[in-house]
Amino acid sequence: MSLAFYVFLAILALLFVVFVWSLRNPKGHTVPSPSSAIPQDLQGSHVTHLPQIRRALAPADLEFASKRIPREALRRMQRERRNVALAYLSALQAELQRLLRTARIVAALSPAVAGGQELERVVLTWNFLWRYRVIRLSVWAGFTPLPQISDLSDLLSGYSVRLEETMRKLAERAAMVAEMVSSPDRRRIDPI
Amino acid sequence: MVLCAAMSEIGTLEQVLWGLSFSFNLALVFLLLYRKNYRLYPCFLLYALLNLFQAVIIFASLQRWSFGSATLYKIAWGTQGMVVLARAVSVAEVCRHVLAKYRGIWGLGWRLSVAVAALVLAYSWAVAANHWQLFVLTADRSIELAIAVAxxxxxxxxxxxxxxxxxxxxxxxxxxxxxxxxxVLNDSILERWLQQYATFWNLLGAITFLTSALLWGWALRLDPQKARSQPQLLPEDHYRLLSPAINARLKALDEQLGHFWRAEGEKT
Structure with a gap:
């Protein structure tokens, strides 16, 4: 009975934490009108900046510089490279937030929602956020050697092609949807 | 005089709190009727009425049976069962009122809420199932917890x-x-320290009811008409087109981070 008592106390404490979180007002975040729910800038992905990031973080650059510039300058260069990596991570995170907002609005304004899709999104978000925090902390603290980070872009060659394909399809679909919304024949978007 | 004679076995503070609870409940019913909130929340009106009914029944029973008698215990818990169920329905009604205009997420939301509440109900029941002497208390706590989770x-x-x-x-x-x-807290404490805590149980129950009744009263005096506009929903195929594409993009972002992750792991 004693264990049950503490279990219930723990459950209640957890419920209260979630309760307080859920009551916090997300400023300016409300379900907007359907027209603004359609993503406008689907091509503007920070992921496409990877080649530039790769160039900025190339290990060969650092190796070359280490032989030719004083230690102080080399340190500053490393710091700046780290800042580039952090900025890139922040951009990825901002893109995630933008996508999530769009996804939530579309879900909220849809007459039918698939549980599987929503669950997948929650799992993907969790995966992203916890890894993002760990990596960011690691890069910020200097635990992740930047030359190694730059190597990752080599792994992305095949992936980038797929991403471009996804973005192209998404843009096509969004354009189609936007066309449907702006069409003079609005029979299909009457309030349901 | 009759009231005092009937309630002579109960402490003064408890009497005051019971009286206050009854008055607040009555005020709640009047507010529901006067402001016509019952049109939006008919189940909440039913809950408030059942609460009044329970108070009247218990008061009438107190005149006939003593405070700790088995008959009064059965009457009190029997009516409590009805009240708790009415509250569960009221909660469902509030949930429906908030989300039903968003048909898609309401369809997902009510299934999810019912599933989670059923899981919590089963779990809390299983945790305390070996104490059959506390059957009613366990049932009450399980339902309350399920309501809170919903x-x-x-x-x-x-x-x-x-x-x-x-x-x-x-x-x-x-x-x-x-x-x-x-x-839930009250039931858990009562279960653990049954003898020592029994006298405070009703008292704390009355205080929490008063607090909640104040919140409900505050809620009912607000204008419910303001937010009743229906959102314009998107056509059905938008979700089917956009949601998988957005998820694919999220997956891509996730993979991107995964490469950072693996690159770091390989080094260390």
Whole structure:
């Protein structure tokens, strides 16, 4: 009975934490009108900046510089490279937030929602956020050697092609949807 | 005089609190009728009426049976069962009021809330199932916990999908949540320290009811008409087209981070 008592106390404490979180007002975040729910800038992905990031973080650059510039300058260069990596991570995170907002609005304004899709999104978000925090902390603290980070872009060659394909399809679909919304024949978007 | 004679076995503070609870409940019913909130929340009116009915029944029973008698115990818990069920239905009504206009997420939300509440009900029942002498208490606590979880699911769902909960529904939900949680706490403490705590149990129950009744009263005096506009929904195929594409993009972002992750792991 004693264990049950503490279990219930723990459950209640957890419920209260979630309760307080859920009551916090997300400023300016409300379900907007359907027209603004359609993503406008689907091509503007920070992921496409990877080649530039790769160039900025190339290990060969650092190796070359280490032989030719004083230690102080080399340190500053490393710091700046780290800042580039952090900025890139922040951009990825901002893109995630933008996508999530769009996804939530579309879900909220849809007459039918698939549980599987929503669950997948929650799992993907969790995966992203916890890894993002760990990596960011690691890069910020200097635990992740930047030359190694730059190597990752080599792994992305095949992936980038797929991403471009996804973005192209998404843009096509969004354009189609936007066309449907702006069409003079609005029979299909009457309030349901 | 009759009232005093009937309640002579109960402490003065408890009598005052019971009287206050009854008055607040009565005021709640009047407010529901006067402001015509019963059109929006008919189940809440039923709950408030059942609460009044329970108070009258218990008061009448107290005149016939002594405070600790088995008959009174059965009457009290029997009516309590009805009241708790009416509250559960009221909570469902508030959830429906908040989310039903968003048909897609409401369809997902109510299934999720019912599933989570059923899981919590089963779990809390299983945790305390070996104490059959506390059957009623366990049942009461399980239902209260399920109600609290269902409300929380609504609030979390609304926050996740950025659905604005109108102030009246929000205060109603907060009142239900706080009341259910305090009942769970109250039942748990009563179960652990049955003898020592029994005298305070009713007292704390009355205090938490008063607090919740204040919140509900506040909710009912707010204008419910403001947020009743229906959102214009998107055509059905939008979700089918956009949601998988957005998820694919999220997956791509996730993979991108995964490469950072693996690159770091390989080095270390």
């Amino acid at each position: 409300i929380l699911a609504l609030l979390v769902f609304a926050r996740y999908y950025q659905v604005v909960i109108e102030p009246a529904a929000r205060f109603l939900a907060i009142g239900f949540f706080l009341y259910s949680c305090s009942q």
